[in-house]
Amino acid sequence: MSVPARRLPSWVWVTGLTAAALVGVTALAAQADQGAHPLAAARKAKPSASASPHPSASPRKSAPVAVPDGSGTGRRIVYSLGLRRVWLVDAAGAARRSFTVWPGTVSPAPGRYAVSSTVASTTGTDGTKVENIVYFTVRSGVFIAFSNAQDGSSPKPSAGARTGAIRMHSADGDAVWQFGTKGTAVSVVE
Template sequence: MPVPARIPSWAWVTGLTVGAVAAVAVLAVQADQGPHPSPTAARPESSASASARPTPKETAPAVVPDGSGTGRRIVYSLGQKRVWLVDASDATRRTFAVWPGTVSPDPGTYTVSSRNEATTGSDGVRIEHIVYFTAKSGVSIAFSNAVDGSSPPPASGTQTGGVRMRKADGTALWTFGSVGTTVVVVN
């Protein structure tokens, strides 16, 4: 009985490579036929930084809430879980989604009282760009971002006052929110 010829390893590698390229081509054609993001959805709204990434639901610039005052200020909407950085001419310089802590500030007008470049949050996460503006029930409430850029995990019975955001947004708020800057909290 004759012994079957052995196929060289280069032939196997070539065959597998051709098969993989064909599979990728098929997937690329299928992806090209699917929905495409619009230019508005592909860029962060009112963003000063090209590195910020919008969440999937962000398709149009969010309008600063009515009743949030005038002039240079930080506006924080509890219901929309969103912050606006508004300049002296009432133009939005940046807006972004945030992840609130378990203790929320009451609606009202505050000022940035202090800032801390970096520390460990009450949830044990290393945070930076901490901008304090009020306290409630003994819990300091501040804007911040995780050093590693992560969103906070769900709180497990811990009272937290950190209003977290993406790293690029935290940097922008840190630059904008000097001590004395007005912070308006709305529902």
């Protein structure tokens, strides 16, 4: 006589999957939270439109920086490693917004990516609350994401830390969050 198999109740499956998802998101967020953060004074200033690789607390008037050649076509986020600058480019190829950023210690390789996931907010391993986390790749085991510190702080990463956070002013983080939905193209150029 055979004994019929018992099925697990659906609440057991839902609880298990939810717990696994929370662990995964927490791990991703912890990796992204270890990057450099913008200075509190810089947060109060409007981002400069200059090509300076280092953000300034006071805006400078200059011509907007053009979207880099070879960054692709269509709607996308473009990140220049050398300029430490991001562009939000619309479907027609026009830059809707451009701003400087503070990269972590691990940079993405030049190439084409897509937004893989987003997390609204979390607390970094340094205790800083971060928000608008937009993940798009992993390099050498380090998750690479755009984000901003909620309080505008800019703690330096610990010596030897491997961080993939690309930090920005809060207003720019809000713009990336709105623009960078899952699947949005991300182009990284030199």
